[in-house]
Amino acid sequence: MSGQRVANRLAILGIGLIGSSLALAARRHGLVGEIVGCARSPETRRTALDLGIVDAATGDPAEAAADADIVVFATPLSAYPALAEAVSPVLKAESIVTDVGSVKQSVIRDIGPFVPDHVHFVPGHPVAGTEKSGPEAGFAELFEDRWTILTPPPGTDRDAIARITALWQGVGAMVEEMDPRHHDRVLGITSHLPHLIAYTIVSTASDLEGDERQEVIKFAAGGFRDFTRIAGSDPVMWRDIFLNNRDAVLEILQRFNEDITALQRAIRWGEGEVLAERFDRARQIRRGVIEAHQAGSFDPREPEKA
Amino acid sequence: MSGQRVANRLAILGIGLIGSSLALAARRHGLVGEIVGCARSPETRRTALDLGIVDAATGDPAEAAADADIVVFATPLSAYPALAEAVSPVLKAESIVTDVGSVKQSVIRDIGPFVPDHVHFVPGHPVAGTEKSGPEAGFAELFEDRWTILTPPPGTDRDAIARITALWQGVGAMVEEMDPRHHDRVLGITSHLPHLIAYTIVSTASDLEGDERQEVIKFAAGGFRDFTRIAGSDPVMWRDIFLNNRDAVLEILQRFNEDITALQRAIRWGEGEVLAERFDRARQIRRGVIEAHQAGSFDPREPEKA
Ligand SMILES: NC(=O)c1ccc[n+]([C@@H]2O[C@H](COP(=O)([O-])OP(=O)(O)OC[C@H]3O[C@@H](n4cnc5c(N)ncnc54)[C@H](OP(=O)(O)O)[C@@H]3O)[C@@H](O)[C@H]2O)c1
Ligand SMILES: NC(=O)c1ccc[n+]([C@@H]2O[C@H](COP(=O)([O-])OP(=O)(O)OC[C@H]3O[C@@H](n4cnc5c(N)ncnc54)[C@H](OP(=O)(O)O)[C@@H]3O)[C@@H](O)[C@H]2O)c1
Incomplete structure (x- = not known):
């Protein structure tokens, strides 16, 4: 072409x-x-x-x-x-x-x-x-x-x-x-927040003491591995993004905090229907991403076998 | 074999x-x-x-x-x-x-x-x-x-x-x-917390109104797509996991909340070194996961082209 x-x-x-x-x-x-x-x-x-x-x-x-x-x-x-x-x-x-x-x-x-x-x-x-x-x-x-x-x-x-x-x-x-302002808000949700959260989870894990830190790496295939991939991105590039999109990131982080608090409450009080309903909605968004051909593809095998 | x-x-x-x-x-x-x-x-x-x-x-x-x-x-x-x-x-x-x-x-x-x-x-x-x-x-x-x-x-x-x-x-x-108690704690960190966070981000996005909701799907390739994949997991299976590992999940969520608050503060006050230092540590954990052969492999292309 x-x-x-x-x-x-x-x-x-x-x-x-x-x-x-x-x-x-x-x-x-x-x-x-x-x-x-x-x-x-x-x-x-x-x-x-x-x-x-x-x-x-x-x-x-x-x-x-x-x-x-x-x-x-x-x-x-x-x-x-x-x-x-x-x-x-x-x-x-x-x-x-x-x-x-x-x-x-x-x-x-x-x-x-x-x-x-x-x-x-x-x-x-x-x-x-x-x-x-x-x-x-x-x-x-x-x-x-x-x-x-x-x-x-x-x-x-x-x-x-x-x-x-x-x-x-x-x-x-x-x-x-x-519009640039709209861009910064939408990307704050679809890119900057996910990266910030991935960095947080992975660095929370990196604060664990010796043995547990090793175990977190060893048992990464339960989901953690995907966050480490995202958190493997360049630190300088991402520092710059957060410093330059501060307002949008802080605003969407506020929303995220409210939502995690709601799920936390549901777990504490054993509200299974609340959890299942939220998870089900998330799954629908996943379907949308696949249908929009924006999903990429993950191979659970190791690279040398893939 | x-x-x-x-x-x-x-x-x-x-x-x-x-x-x-x-x-x-x-x-x-x-x-x-x-x-x-x-x-x-x-x-x-x-x-x-x-x-x-x-x-x-x-x-x-x-x-x-x-x-x-x-x-x-x-x-x-x-x-x-x-x-x-x-x-x-x-x-x-x-x-x-x-x-x-x-x-x-x-x-x-x-x-x-x-x-x-x-x-x-x-x-x-x-x-x-x-x-x-x-x-x-x-x-x-x-x-x-x-x-x-x-x-x-x-x-x-x-x-x-x-x-x-x-x-x-x-x-x-x-x-x-x-030990089963230790298992539940380690997996709380490496699997249950990541899934809970992914579900939260994706359902935060699903609460957006019509147009923005469509945009979030459209521009998912900036990082969001990876969270939608994880949040595409079975809602019933995950409801059960959270209900059955409540204490470990709530404890680790507490730590996560403290860490996200620290990053939030660093963004608010423009503390670039704090951000870069945290991000750099996360990157080291990523290296560990790759070296331990627990990373799987992600292909950024769409499945039909991969
Ligand atoms: N990575 C992504 O997923 C992604 C996606 C969309 C948009 N972006 C944006 O694209 C831009 C680049 O990201 P990237 O991922 O391509 O980064 P990257 O792979 O780290 O590359 C950055 C390049 O810039 C050079 N560089 C750094 N400072 C420089 C300077 N002062 N003068 C001249 N060259 C300099 C670096 O080489 P030297 O160190 O040798 O100078 C390197 O070649 C960023 O603004 C980012 O926000 C990134
Ligand atoms: N998915 C993972 O990544 C993963 C990883 C490690 C461990 N696990 C664990 O593995 C277990 C299964 O997970 P999965 O991902 O394989 O789930 P899945 O793909 O949803 O399969 C669950 C299976 O159980 C059947 N089932 C459900 N309720 C049943 C019942 N009362 N009696 C008989 N069969 C029943 C379902 O078929 P019907 O609906 O037709 O009954 C289906 O075949 C869970 O305990 C999970 O915690 C999952």
Whole structure:
């Protein structure tokens, strides 16, 4: 399958799971000419070159962004402001700045002021991922059947939005536009809260003393393993997400706390019907996710046997 | 691979995910002669026969247990007392009663009094599973590389324990003996709490109004999908687990609540180092689970493409 070319030169700032997956997919589908990557460490750059993820790699964001038709921010959120300041002077007229960050109001706050008038700004978020990070983790199929949410500020050039839409559709994604505030709330529920809870359960377990700590690992197949997978995600990336989506996360956490208290009460008082009814409702949501083809697939066998 | 025969006639009460997986595995490894299954509904029995899971199927637990060398309880926990009462009079001398239930103190309380003196009682719990249920969900590899915990009461015949150990080892599991109270606490952390939390998050989402509820499903790939999978587990089975392991679950929930409150505070006050440090510790536990070969494998692609 080959899409329409959307950029002669694509610059990707941050060549990790998301940046490298986008590079691999954009190339596979013939969407771009040259791809230039930027990362701080020489190892990341070398790996990205060795794996054929980028055509050129540099540690200097301005060098990567110069002459690019599309510049994609794909580092953890805390790196955005300095990167935006660094690339701002070199951005080409009519080029597009976009990103893949998991929070959108903060991105508009952090990058927006550095985008010159002659440059378009189309913030985005591919709702796709794994718990792995770094350039080796990337794969071209990551965005297939997944949604990418775009949150362009009011008045953004429609052609620019159409080109970023074409980029994501070209790599297999479905695209939807959304208000950034709404985005942060919905993703607070579907992504940020689940990660926070997984981190909490796993770190609760890590506080146990020696023997019990070992047992928790040993008997992880009872459900804990799935939480450890989610809690295996990059600590810096997630720190940044929570710091940048504070209000939405705290609000949804409040609701969650109320709901867990209700279930706690039902367990304490032996209210079996309350439990079964709640569990049954949860199961219906599961069916919805499977029907919407957003479930992925889990293989209970160990990787080497799968 | 073919193990040593551990029973001429094996009776399995409850032919769901666990019962049918055990039947399929025991047969594949040549561990038993005849397998008789018991289930309430004619459909379950017919499916179990059609899929070659059992040699005979009946709705009458006493008929299944009569003449069996090993009787395995594999229904949801709430069915145990009535089943125990029903099979008690027909149990053969020197036969062994065992089970696969996820809670062990309650099983000893519910089955123990019905086990005659001339019969051995070796409660067990294979720490393995998926979110699916019913006879179609079973597969012979389920117990490979997984632990089965046995909680025999003090003074239990060592030969009987050795035979149940041989059964589980024969289907690929590792076996460990444990005090039932300790079992219930450890599994409270590694299995029951994660399921309760997953049910809570998913049912919190199911309380959202129409549009947002649809969006939560649509954008599930950000992490929520994994929780919906866990929350797709059988409501009755899980109701029974929480009702029967109340004290351990409430205690560990208390700890969890303290930990989530600490993270909530760190988010509110923007304490990035606290977050990153906790997340980093969780990641180490993940490494432990992978090294212990208890991780399973998740494929982010949709099942039909995987
Ligand atoms: N992972 C997911 O599931 C997921 C899903 C959707 C969106 N996102 C978003 O995507 C973004 C990237 O996530 P990821 O998972 O791809 O992260 P990742 O795998 O950890 O990669 C981050 C990349 O950024 C580079 N980097 C970090 N700081 C930099 C800086 N100051 N200047 C230049 N490069 C820098 C890193 O290389 P060096 O360390 O060598 O610099 C690395 O190549 C985040 O904003 C995240 O919110 C992630
Ligand atoms: N699922 C897991 O991941 C997992 C892991 C470890 C241990 N366990 C334990 O294993 C046990 C079974 O779980 P499962 O997942 O295999 O459940 P399941 O797939 O829902 O199967 C339960 C089976 O029991 C039958 N049944 C229910 N009530 C019965 C009764 N009164 N008399 C006879 N048969 C009855 C059901 O068929 P009918 O409805 O036709 O009667 C069905 O065949 C539970 O005690 C659970 O705690 C489960």
